[in-house]
Amino acid sequence: KMSAEKINNAGTYKAEVVTAGDPAEQITQIEDIVANEAANVAGVVILPQDNTLEFAIRQLVDAKIPYVAFDRIIDEVKDDAVANVSGDNTGVGVAVAAYFVEQGMKPGDEVVVFEGDTSSVTTNRDDGFKSYLLGEAEYKGEKIADDLKWTEDDLAKLTFSGAMNWSRSAAKEYFENLMSDSKNASIKWFYSQDDEFALVIMEALEGSAIDD
Secondary structure, eight states: OHHHHHHHHHSSOOOOOOOOSSHHHHHHHHHHIIIIIGGGOOOEEEOOSSGGGHHHHHHHHHTTOOEEEESSOOGGGGGGSSEEEOOOHHHHHHHHHHHHHHTTOOTTOOEEEEEOOSSHHHHHHHHHHHHHHTTOSOBTTBOOOGGGOOOHHHHTTOEEEEEOTTOHHHHHHHHHHHHTSGGGTTOOEEEESSHHHHHHHHHHHHSSSSOO
16 A cells, blocks of 8 residues: 555556455456456556466456566466566475474474465475475575485375465364364474464464363
């Protein structure tokens, strides 16, 4: 909003910040831009809520409206963007793996990965995590020690939650169901791909539903 205000004060362009409650609403917003305002739109910056936005973004491209993809990059349309801007999601995965190893995680330990969605964000965070453990990626200029490297067989033991769609309630339900089974009590490592997931895990651990 501050950036939009700065653009508006400059007087050359009018900037508008638009939010959407879900992907369907976001698709409708894009379609409205294409149908009603295409001639007057200098460009669109969009954080796609999920990969279902692909077709709507193609409409922007077909209407010759430049767009910048932010944070979530949809591979099928990334080459049509003016720019694809995101954090280092692969680096996030690498850093988490390095931290776990530093804290004592050993090859083949049980690890549960709380995944965000089906987008590039999750894919890159998964890939970074695994690549460090395999000894392919560096963290702070160093690779994992040889005696701590994982094999592909070790990685096959990782448990993936599947797309949580960044939902606190879905993550909490998944965690509580997992921990309600005594055979999972030995699991020590939980890779949360979102701070919201980490918060609900802490909430569940502090509640009465899960014992020591």
